[in-house]
Amino acid sequence: MTRNPFHLVEFSPWPLTGSLGAMFLTVGLTSWFHNHGIITLTMGLFLIVMTMLQWWRDIIRESTFQGFHTMKVSLGMRMGMILFITSEVCFFVAFFWAYFHSSLAPNTEIGACWPPIYIHPLNPFQVPLLNTAILLASGITVTWAHHSLMHGNHKESTQSMILTIILGIYFTLLQIEEYLETSFSISDSVYGATFFVATGFHGLHVMIGSVFLLICLLRIMYYHFSTNHHFGFEAAAWYWHFVDVVWLILYTCIYWWGS
Numbered sequence: 001m002t003r004n005p006f007h008l009v010e011f012s013p014w015p016l017t018g019s020l021g022a023m024f025l026t027v028g029l030t031s032w033f034h035n036h037g038i039i040t041l042t043m044g045l046f047l048i049v050m051t052m053l054q055w056w057r058d059i060i061r062e063s064t065f066q067g068f069h070t071m072k073v074s075l076g077m078r079m080g081m082i083l084f085i086t087s088e089v090c091f092f093v094a095f096f097w098a099y100f101h102s103s104l105a106p107n108t109e110i111g112a113c114w115p116p117i118y119i120h121p122l123n124p125f126q127v128p129l130l131n132t133a134i135l136l137a138s139g140i141t142v143t144w145a146h147h148s149l150m151h152g153n154h155k156e157s158t159q160s161m162i163l164t165i166i167l168g169i170y171f172t173l174l175q176i177e178e179y180l181e182t183s184f185s186i187s188d189s190v191y192g193a194t195f196f197v198a199t200g201f202h203g204l205h206v207m208i209g210s211v212f213l214l215i216c217l218l219r220i221m222y223y224h225f226s227t228n229h230h231f232g233f234e235a236a237a238w239y240w241h242f243v244d245v246v247w248l249i250l251y252t253c254i255y256w257w258g259s
Helices: 014-033 039-065 071-103 127-150 154-181 189-221 231-257
Strands: none
Touching (some): 014 039, 039 189, 071 189, 071 231, 127 154, 127 189, 127 231, 154 189, 189 231
16 A cells, blocks of 8 residues: 555544533633623633643644654645635734724714724823834744744744743733723723724734744754744744734724724
């Protein structure tokens, strides 16, 4: 029997446990919003975290130790990651569509002006500008990590990845502080709704990207990547650059123009 270059994935329980975790998380969040306790929410979070850890373990084993991720398989994963980021672009386009639909032709219920009457937007040249500088710097450090990895410089790739993760965590902490200091909430007219949904989902993507980079840092430290076989890292870097670009558009349209 001839060996084909594709990886035929074995039966795995993780899609089932992941979907169950997502269901429990959704039901648990709904229950929590209505003050019905957090037992279902905790169960959903536990299932998702355990699924993530064990699924990642299996993928690392397949790619690093069993050699299943051939060039053909890597090409398929690259196309899959490109399609995933394309779907994320469509996801954020919906938020910008809602924002511009309301801001370009504000109706009389919000005072026929933008920002709506009695809404005091954040100063775009304070914390939001600092966050912009932080994300741009993190884009530079993750690129530095990529080039170091391609040239086999293990020390520099580790250092630059640590810097990138620290910058991502710093961005998240600043955004939390910003949310605590805003004079409006998500229930304050369409401005509050579009502002917090768009920036909140971006913040969630930053947290997901930080976890993605943390896993890649651990794999770099354990020498799982070679100079020409490190798609796991490349996928994380693509995702992080996507997050950077979305923030630049958010800052320009919502923080600066929208204020």
